Structure formats: structure tokens, C-alpha cells
Amino acid sequence: MLCFWGAQVREGFGLEQPDKVKHGNSGIRSVCPKSKVQDMSAGRSFVGFIRDGQVSxxxxxSEDCDHDGKLTQLQLKNDRIRLILCGGDGAVLLAYGGKVLIMDKSIVCRPLKGLDNRQVIQIACGDHHSMALTTDGQLLVWGENSHGQLGLRKDHPGSPSAQHVQSLSGIPLAQISAGGDHSFVLSLSGVVFGWGKNSAGQLGLRDTTDRHASVVNSLNRKKTVSISCGGEHTATLSKGGTVFTFGSGGSGQLGHKSFKDEHHPRVVAELWGSGHRHHTLVSVASSKLIYSFGCGMQGQLGNEEIIKQSVPFPVNLPTEYNHEYTIAKLIAGKNHSFALLVKELGNELEQPKSNPSREIFTLNDRMIDCWVSKSDTNSWKAIKKNLSFYFNVNVWFCSCDDHYRTSEDHCGLDFDLVKSSFAKLSENKSLISEVVKVVQQMLSSLNPNPTGVESLRVYLLLPELIRHVQEQQRTELTEALASKILQLNPDARKVLETYWSRLPEDWLKNVVDLLKKESAMLIEKIAFQGINWDIPRRLKKFVQILHMVCCNTNRNITKSDFMIYEINDLLIMVSVEKEKYFLFGILCGLALNNNSVVHLPFPLALFKKLLDVKPSLKDLIEFSPVLGKSLQYILDYSDDVEEMDMNFTVSLTEFVDKYLDYILNKSVEEEFEEFKRGFFKACARCMVEMFELEELRGVLVGNEEYDWDILKQNTTYEGSFYAEHPTIISFWEVFEELTSNEKKAFLMFLTGFEKVPILGMSAVKMSVRPLFSFTQDHLPQALTCHSLLDLPVYQNKKTLKAKVIEAINHKRGFWEE
Structure with missing residues (x-):
């Protein structure tokens, strides 16, 4: 049944003979065509109907013509239409195969250009622009862009062909709606985005400024499930049935008991329906009532009132409606109102509520099992097709109703579902190549300036997905992911850091392990393949960000979890072949860059050569005293000897200069150039040149200005320990009794280096905490990254001293086994 009311119109629209039209109260008429109306729409100039896939x-x-036209069937060849939306001067049609057709004001239809064989599942039509949503989550727009209603760049002139709104890439969209000159989309998690004309506050952003795609923050976490745009106002429906309206209210079309505009969403009641420029229709499913409000000067409110009405009043529908029919669709036209009703057959409706092809593709265990086993060919093909778009990956793993809480603090993912699904996918080896293609597609389409936070979920999903691909591809994809994360704008990265800080412990640990493993692989490639240092630098920056997150949130992941032990093996290889000095240089450059003291006795000559300062004989004496002093003796020889008994003649000074040049330059030229190249790959030359030579050496290898009193003064205590605790008192007494070398060994045991940092002993901040033990056999332990000493509570000072000396003499750590 089709009910309609409002301005005068051709009796029955031509769907039935005029005498078959029933007239009810308040000017409401109804018709039951023999060929059932599957869908309909009313715009400013046209009303359209779909019957048996055909459009009339x-x-x-209008002002130019005082009578309606005739009902005309469109010539559509073999296209069967399932959805029609009428706009200002034309209409948009959606065929069952996902094809979109455009009807102009001369009712000629043509295919929409720019779809590139994409399958459309939803369409929306405004006064002068239209929108389409595809199965892969892409939003396409066309038409005029006078107020930015297309969501493209501000200076875009508009387009007759479909254009992709890239700013919303990666956001799982559930619904689209177009108003007069504004647009809205709704994400799967209930986030509302609006843009375009905002003269009456129809974007709900508390002002009247036209906007590009913006989140309506006041609707966040309201569990919005549907949006309807009028000419200059907007209505949203929450999951619990609450209706919010905002925008133009001059005719009372907001239902707020006033005729004022509203610039932000305001609750109406538990109503829902459709809005046009000056009036709104809403329905309550539980009571089968339709309410109307706004301009009713031509009877379009359906309640015998020819007024502008600012509060909802029931529409006087035919009595048989309540018993036999239910509402399938409400349409508020310019001066008309429509209700498309379907019969109830027991617990079933005469027609399905929606076409299955319009549903958002979601993942479940059965589909995953079919995909892995390939037992269901159709499911296999369907899932492969859908997996090709990271929009769907973002949709699949939302956590039931919890995803409505998605915000800057809550990502809305079901981590258990993600982990189990990816684990199952990894069981099928032939599937891995497909997974790699998917990840590559995802990475290439990521937007560094995402409009909403939902698109950031993919940065949490990708590490878990990458973990299951082959080693060579895993390293490449991990680095690409790090690069994309570093390209994110600061606000987006801040949200992502919040998400990381709240990941489950095992999930976060997996991310760290992935980064460690791939960092080690990249460092090895630097050594053997000479790859661009920019690649591992990006990965290093990503690791630093993640480490900072772990430190700031007190997660149970320490510096040791970030340590790449494979570097030790690479360091050993650098003593073996000269080309590996490049890697050694990188390690030293990294140490300087991170203000880490290294346990290597570099002579001053090394730092002179790094800064292109010529080494002297004094520098040779530093690391080779016998040879250096012998050459000095030659220069100091007092007799007038100008020649040496050799096969050539040379002055003593020139001989020493040539010897020095050979020892300090030519004999190590290839190895040093590799070291230097690696060193300045890891740290900026301009930074190194800021230091004096002795300062530079001090920064890298430390100095020997030991002040053990400062170490004691700066020590802090944790747990049950405090400065006057008997064990602490005994410890410092034992420390004072240690020899100078034993104290240096203790510093090595505590920090991993035996020299003092350039900033002095005050830079060493030791913490001491009790180590619980059932016996007195446990040795003290040290966490070098934190200068943390775990000290058992020994029974007496003698035992404490013996255990401390035994611990520092074990010489186990970074440098010795």
C-alpha cells in the first residue's frame, strides 16, 4: 500500500485508475497497485516508483506548470532497478548488479561515469549533487560543489563523473545521506561525518560556517545507526530510538517546539523517519504511528492542520494500516508526504526489509574455516574479493556492540577474533601470497591525515597480519608500515600511541618482537647489501616511539625487551672482514646519537680522522707507545745525520711524516672509510662538529673522572630499602672497601660500561631494590638499561661482600661470556 498526502497531485499518480484511490481523513489518500511498489522517492521536480525492477x-x-505530468516508464534496456532517489531536477538509480544510472530533467538515463566497475550498494541524492557507497567502502561523489558538498578540496569546481573522497579512505562507512547542499556519512561505529553548506547549522557543528568533512563530536558514542538529510536540516537516529535534529527550524521542521535554527544536535523524541526542506516525518515502530512536524501549509503534515507545526503530532493513517501493514519507508517530498507500507504475513513481511547485497560484509569463524579449507568455492572467491580492500579488514574485527564506543581512547577491536582469524589464515600456505597483496594495498592507500580515528585501527591490525607472512616480505612490509606511521600527522599519531598503550599485554609484546626481529634483519642488510640507511632509520624511529609509550604507561615491557641481541653476532663479524666496518661505524654512530657510552678504548686519532683533522705523532704514541717513542727519538737525534743507510735518501722529518701517514692513514684507509661512512649514516656530521675532539671522545667512550661519593648521593631506593636500612649501610661499607679496579668493575656490572659519561658521575642514577630469595646463595643482579641493582638481604656484611665481589668478577654481560 502507498499512502500520500499534501499538495494537489495527479490522482493515484497513474499507478491506478482514479476511482481506485481511497480517500481517508486529513486528506490522506492510499492506493494498492496491482504491480507492487518496491521503492519510491520524491524530489523537488519528480516522484519516482520502482515496480518489478522497472522505473516510472x-x-x-511547479511555478511554471500548474499540472502534473504523466507517469512515464524509463527506457533502461536490461537493467533492473532496486533503488531510486530523486533530487532537485533529476534522479539517481541503482541497479541490482551495483550499476548506477543518472536521470536528468528530460528523464533520459545514462550510466554514471567514473565507477570503474565498482559495485555500488547505496546511493544518495541532494539538490545538485549525489553520492554512492561501494562494496569496498569507497565514497564516490558527483555534481556541483558550490558549498563543498562533494567533500573534495575547497576549490574543486564539481564533476559530472564519480570522484573518490579520499579523506574518508579506511573508515568503514555504513550509510550515506545527501541534503540540499550538504552531505553526511555514518561509520559502522556510529561516528557521524558532515560537510558542505552550513548556513542554518545543518552540519551540527555549533556554527554556520561551511565545512570540509568534519566529525560531529556531539554525536560521538550516541550509537547513531541512521541519518536523514533535509534541504537545510538533518536528523539522526540512535540505536536506542532517540532522534536528534539540527539545522533550519523556521517551519518547525526540527520538532523542538520552536521555530529557531539549531546549530547542534538536539533530542526530539523516540521517533524516526524522513525529512525534506520544510517538514519532517517520523515513525515509532512499536506503536506503528507516524508523526509529522514542520510546514503543513499544503496539508503535508496529514493531521487536518494547515499550519507550521513545531512539535510532533500523529498522522491520521487509514485504520486498516494498524492491523495489516507495517511501515517500509517514509518519504518527505517538497510539498508531499508518502508512506510505503507492506503487509505482515504472520511474523514475516511481504517483502524483505533490505537486499542482502547491501549488507556490510562481516567476518565469522565459518567463513574463515571455508577460506582456509577452500571447501566452499563461492565463499572462497567472495572473501578473497572482499579482503582486497582494507576497508573490510577494518570492519571485520569490530567488537560487537562495543565498537560504538570507538573514540580517541578506545579502538573498538576484538583482539581475540583478530588473533584467531590470522592464525587460521596462516595455516594455508597458498593464502600467504594473497595476504601480502592485501597488506601492500593497505599500505599504499593509507591516509597520513585521517578524518576520523576509525581508520587508525588498521595500524593495530597490520603488525599481527605481517607476523604471519614469509621472512623476506615481512621485513619489507614492517619497514613500509613504520614509514606510514611516521607520516601520520601529530594528532593522529597521538591517538595511535594511546591505542598502543592500551593494547593487551601479549599483543603489544608481539608488536615489539616483530620490530626487534625486523630491525635486526635490516641492520644485517646494511652490512651485506648496503641498503639505504633511511630505511632502518624509519624503523628505529618507530621502535623509539613504541618504547616511549611503554615507558610512559608503566607496561610490563622493559628496555631489555627492545634490545637486539643479534647485533652482538654482527659485531663479531666486523672483526673478521673489512667491509663490515661500515656496520661498526653505524653502531658507534648510534651510540653517540643516543648518548650511550661504549666499552671500546678509541684513541684520539680516530676522532681527528672523523673530523678531517690530521693526526700527529703524539696521537700515535697514545695507542702505540713503543713505535711512537721510537719515531720521536729519531726526530730528537742531536747529531747532524741527514741520510740513512737505505736504498733511498730522505730527511728524518720526512721519514717520520711518511711513516705516520702510512700507519694512521694508508694502512687503514679502506676500513676507516667504511667505518666513517657508517658513522655518519647514523648521526649528523653537523652535530659531531659541534664538539671539541676531547669532548667528542668523552661523549662516546666516557672518561675516568670517578667520583664515587656522587654515585652514593644520587642513589635511590625502592621497596623496603631506604638509606638507613642495615643491608644498605653494609653495602656502602663494602663498596668503600673495594679496590679502584673493583669499583670500576662494579660500574661495569651496573651500567654495562666502566667509564664515566661525559656529564660526569651525576649522570649515573643507581636504584637499589631488595631481591627476594629463600637462600643466601643468590648473587646481586643488575638491570643495566636502568642502572638498577637487585640486592638480596644478606644475614651479615661478610656474606654481602663475598657475593658482590663474586658477581662483579663474573664478567658476564654485553661484552664477555
Missing amino acids: VLRLR
Whole structure:
């Protein structure tokens, strides 16, 4: 049944003979065509109907014409239409195969250009622009862009062909709606985005400024499930049935008991329906009532009132409606109102509520099992097709109703579902190549300036997905992911850091392990393949960000979890072949860059050569005293000897200079150039040149200005320990009794280096905490990254001293086994 009311119109629209039209109260008429109406729409100039997949349109009377046109069937060849939306001067049609057709004001239809064989599942039509949503989550727009209603860049002139709104890439969209000159989309998690004309506050952003795609923050976490745009106002429906309206209210079309505009969403009641420029229709499913409000000067409110009405009042529908029918669709046209009703057959409706092809593709265990086993060919093909778009990956793993809480603090993912699904996918080896293609597609389409936080979920999903691909591809994809994360704008990265800080412990540990493993692989490639240092630098920056997150949130992941032990093996290889000095240089450059003291006795000559300062004989004496002093003796020889008994003649000074040049330069030229190249790959030359030579050496290898009193003064205590604790008192007494070398060994045991940092002993901040033990056999332990000493509570000072000396003499750590 089709009910309609409002301005005068051709009796029955031509769907039935005029005498078959029933007239009810308040000017409400109804018709039951033999060929059932599957869908309909009313715009400013046309009303259109779909029956048996065919479309018929009727031109409405206007200021230029005082009568309606005839109902005319469109010539569509073999296309069967399932959805029609009428706009200002035309209409948009959606065929069952996902094809989109455009009807102009001369009712000629043509295919929409720019779809590139994409399958469309939803369409929306405004006064002068239209929108389409595809199965892969892409939003396409076309038409005029006078107020930015297309969501493209501000200076875009508009387009007759479909254009992709890239700013919303990666956001799982559930619904689209177009108003007069504004647009809205709704994400799967209930986030509302609006843009375009905002003269009456129809974007709900508390002002009247036209906008590009913006989140309506006041609707966040309201569990919005549907949006309807009028000419200059907007209505949203929450999951619990609450209706919010905002925008133009001059005719009372907001239902707020006033005729004022509202610039932000305001609750109406538990109602829902459709809005046009000056009036709104809403329905309550539980009571089968339709309410109307706004302009009713031509009877379009359906309640015998020819007024502008600012509060909802029931529409006087035919009595048989309550018993036999239910509402399938409400349409508020310019001066008309429509209700498309379907019969109830027991617990079933005469027609399905929606076409299955319109549903958002979601993942479940059965589909995953079919995909892995390939037992269901159709499911296999369907899932492969859908997996090709990271929009769907973002949709699949939302956590039931919890995803409505998605915000800057809550990502809305079901981590258990993600882990189990990816684990199952990894069981099928032939599937891995497909997974790699998917990840590559995802990485290439990531937007560094995402409009909403939902698109950031993919940065949490990708590490878990990458973990299951082959080693060579895993390293490449991990680095690409790090690069994309570093390209994110600061606000987006801050949200992502919040998400990381709240990941489950095992999930976060997996991310760290992945980064460690791939960092080690990249460092090895630097040594053997000479790859661009920019690649591992990006990965290093990503690791630093993640480490900072772990430190700031007190997660149970320490510096040791970030340590790449494979570097030790690479360091040993650098003593073996000269080309590996490049890697050694990188390690030293990294140490300087991170203000880490290294346990290597570099002579001053090394730092002179790094800064292109010529080494002297004094530098040779530093690391080779016998040879250096012998050459000095030659220069100091007092007799007038100008020649040596050799096969050539040379002055003593020139001989020493040539010897020095050979020892300090030519004999190590290839190895040093590799070291230097690696060193300046890891740290900026301009930074190194800021230091004096002795300062530079001090920064890298430390100095020997030991002040053990400062170490004691700066020590802090944790747990049950405090400065006057008997064990602490005994410890410092034992420390004072240690020899100078034993104290240096203790510093090595505590920090991993035996020299003092350039900033002095005050830079060493030791913490001491009790180590619980059932016996007195446990040795003290040290966490070098934190200068943390775990000290058992020994029974007496003698035992404490013996255990401390035994611990520092074990010489186990980074440098010795």
C-alpha cells in the first residue's frame, strides 16, 4: 500500500485508475497497485516508483506548470532497478548488479561515469549533487560543489563523473545521506561525518560556517545507526530510538517546539523517519504511528492542520494500516508526504526489509574455516574479493556492540577474533601470497591525515597480519608500515600511541618482537647489501616511539625487551672482514646519537680522522707507545745525520711524516672509510662538529673522572630499602672497601660500561631494590638499561661482600661470556 498526502497531485499518480484511490481523513489518500511498489522517492521536480525492477517517473507541477505530468516508464534496456532517489531536477538509480544510472530533467538515463566497475550498494541524492557507497567502502561523489558538498578540496569546481573522497579512505562507512547542499556519512561505529553548506547549522557543528568533512563530536558514542538529510536540516537516529535534529527550524521542521535554527544536535523524541526542506516525518515502530512536524501549509503534515507545526503530532493513517501493514519507508517530498507500507504475513513481511547485497560484509569463524579449507568455492572467491580492500579488514574485527564506543581512547577491536582469524589464515600456505597483496594495498592507500580515528585501527591490525607472512616480505612490509606511521600527522599519531598503550599485554609484546626481529634483519642488510640507511632509520624511529609509550604507561615491557641481541653476532663479524666496518661505524654512530657510552678504548686519532683533522705523532704514541717513542727519538737525534743507510735518501722529518701517514692513514684507509661512512649514516656530521675532539671522545667512550661519593648521593631506593636500612649501610661499607679496579668493575656490572659519561658521575642514577630469595646463595643482579641493582638481604656484611665481589668478577654481560 502507498499512502500520500499534501499538495494537489495527479490522482493515484497513474499507478491506478482514479476511482481506485481511497480517500481517508486529513486528506490522506492510499492506493494498492496491482504491480507492487518496491521503492519510491520524491524530489523537488519528480516522484519516482520502482515496480518489478522497472522505473516510472511523474513530473510534479511547479511555478511554471500548474499540472502534473504523466507517469512515464524509463527506457533502461536490461537493467533492473532496486533503488531510486530523486533530487532537485533529476534522479539517481541503482541497479541490482551495483550499476548506477543518472536521470536528468528530460528523464533520459545514462550510466554514471567514473565507477570503474565498482559495485555500488547505496546511493544518495541532494539538490545538485549525489553520492554512492561501494562494496569496498569507497565514497564516490558527483555534481556541483558550490558549498563543498562533494567533500573534495575547497576549490574543486564539481564533476559530472564519480570522484573518490579520499579523506574518508579506511573508515568503514555504513550509510550515506545527501541534503540540499550538504552531505553526511555514518561509520559502522556510529561516528557521524558532515560537510558542505552550513548556513542554518545543518552540519551540527555549533556554527554556520561551511565545512570540509568534519566529525560531529556531539554525536560521538550516541550509537547513531541512521541519518536523514533535509534541504537545510538533518536528523539522526540512535540505536536506542532517540532522534536528534539540527539545522533550519523556521517551519518547525526540527520538532523542538520552536521555530529557531539549531546549530547542534538536539533530542526530539523516540521517533524516526524522513525529512525534506520544510517538514519532517517520523515513525515509532512499536506503536506503528507516524508523526509529522514542520510546514503543513499544503496539508503535508496529514493531521487536518494547515499550519507550521513545531512539535510532533500523529498522522491520521487509514485504520486498516494498524492491523495489516507495517511501515517500509517514509518519504518527505517538497510539498508531499508518502508512506510505503507492506503487509505482515504472520511474523514475516511481504517483502524483505533490505537486499542482502547491501549488507556490510562481516567476518565469522565459518567463513574463515571455508577460506582456509577452500571447501566452499563461492565463499572462497567472495572473501578473497572482499579482503582486497582494507576497508573490510577494518570492519571485520569490530567488537560487537562495543565498537560504538570507538573514540580517541578506545579502538573498538576484538583482539581475540583478530588473533584467531590470522592464525587460521596462516595455516594455508597458498593464502600467504594473497595476504601480502592485501597488506601492500593497505599500505599504499593509507591516509597520513585521517578524518576520523576509525581508520587508525588498521595500524593495530597490520603488525599481527605481517607476523604471519614469509621472512623476506615481512621485513619489507614492517619497514613500509613504520614509514606510514611516521607520516601520520601529530594528532593522529597521538591517538595511535594511546591505542598502543592500551593494547593487551601479549599483543603489544608481539608488536615489539616483530620490530626487534625486523630491525635486526635490516641492520644485517646494511652490512651485506648496503641498503639505504633511511630505511632502518624509519624503523628505529618507530621502535623509539613504541618504547616511549611503554615507558610512559608503566607496561610490563622493559628496555631489555627492545634490545637486539643479534647485533652482538654482527659485531663479531666486523672483526673478521673489512667491509663490515661500515656496520661498526653505524653502531658507534648510534651510540653517540643516543648518548650511550661504549666499552671500546678509541684513541684520539680516530676522532681527528672523523673530523678531517690530521693526526700527529703524539696521537700515535697514545695507542702505540713503543713505535711512537721510537719515531720521536729519531726526530730528537742531536747529531747532524741527514741520510740513512737505505736504498733511498730522505730527511728524518720526512721519514717520520711518511711513516705516520702510512700507519694512521694508508694502512687503514679502506676500513676507516667504511667505518666513517657508517658513522655518519647514523648521526649528523653537523652535530659531531659541534664538539671539541676531547669532548667528542668523552661523549662516546666516557672518561675516568670517578667520583664515587656522587654515585652514593644520587642513589635511590625502592621497596623496603631506604638509606638507613642495615643491608644498605653494609653495602656502602663494602663498596668503600673495594679496590679502584673493583669499583670500576662494579660500574661495569651496573651500567654495562666502566667509564664515566661525559656529564660526569651525576649522570649515573643507581636504584637499589631488595631481591627476594629463600637462600643466601643468590648473587646481586643488575638491570643495566636502568642502572638498577637487585640486592638480596644478606644475614651479615661478610656474606654481602663475598657475593658482590663474586658477581662483579663474573664478567658476564654485553661484552664477555
